[in-house]
Amino acid sequence: MKRAGGNLFILCLLLAAIAASFIWLQLDLSALLTADGRRQMHDYAAAFFPPDTSPAWLLKLWRGALETLAISAIGTLLAALFGALLSLLAAGRMGAGARAFCRLQLNALRSVPELVWAALMVLAAGLGPFAGTLALALHTTGVLGRLFAEALENTPSAPAQALREAGSGRVAAFVYGTLPGVLPQWLSYTLYRWENNIRMAAVLGFVGAGGLGQMLHVTLSLFQQSKAASVILAMLAMVLLVDALSGWIRARLG
Incomplete structure (x- = not known):
């Protein structure tokens, strides 16, 4: 009561x-x-209907979709690599001081939204896909680094400890004792973030980071709603395809 x-x-x-x-x-x-x-x-x-399906515009959409896909894929790959490295420190593998400092860095990276990172990168690297790739990589490094570190902390230490007691070095014990236990989780997290980054890469174009987002921003600014509608449909199709592919891969990993 x-x-x-x-x-x-x-x-x-x-x-x-x-x-x-x-x-x-x-x-x-x-x-x-x-x-x-x-x-x-x-x-x-x-005014958005019917969408513009002229061959010349569809060719531009195809190139924009590939650019968006490349931005998200490279940004996610860089984030996974740096996140994996930083997760070793964030999980306390190099001492308590390194753990606290690295977690602070990861918190700072992911606390800044992707759009803010993109605006900063556009100022530093200029308009185009490079700025969008860097923005996604920086924010996603903070997210994946924290998730990877938590996976490491929750992984049983017995296999790695047994290898150390058998005479293996720290690197070999990690590669053969710890990594096999966390790798499926790491891949699953990476694929999930790739799905999110596909959507975010389309949005980053509004600050000049290239891809379909930049095409959508331009068409809406010029009141070309029929072209904007085709861009939106292209975004939807790409997200659905990547979501299905990522879900299939995660199911195979599970």
Whole structure:
């Protein structure tokens, strides 16, 4: 009975917080239901149809999709490599001091959103896919490094310890005793982040990082809704294909 009262109190607090948020932000949901608002939304959405399917534009879409795919793949690969290296420090394999410092670095990398990293990289490396690749690599390194480190911490140490007692070195004990236990998890995490980075690579184009996102930004800025619709459909198709491929690979690994 006491627990039920506590849960009811927490629920009331959440409802009060939601109501206070609406009041503080002055959200007027009735504006969506006005005749003028519905008409403007309908007119804008109708301008996206039919999508532009001209051969010249489809060829540009194909090149943009490949560029987006390359940005996400290379960014994820770099993040997996650096994340694996940093995870050794973050898991405490090199001492408590290195662990604390490395975890601070990983927290800093992933706390900065990809769009912010992309804006910084565009200033440093210029417009184009290189900036998007660096932005994804930096943020994803923070994410994968932390996940890899947690996987290492949760892996049984008995196989590696047995190899050390048998005379193996630290590197050999890790490669043959620890790595086989964490590698499936590491690959699964990497594939999942690749799925996310496909979507994010499409968004990074809004700050000039190349790919389909940059094409979408340009077409929307020029009010070319039919071309923008085809870009959106290309994004959707690419995400669905990569999601299916990644899910199939993870199922095989499991």
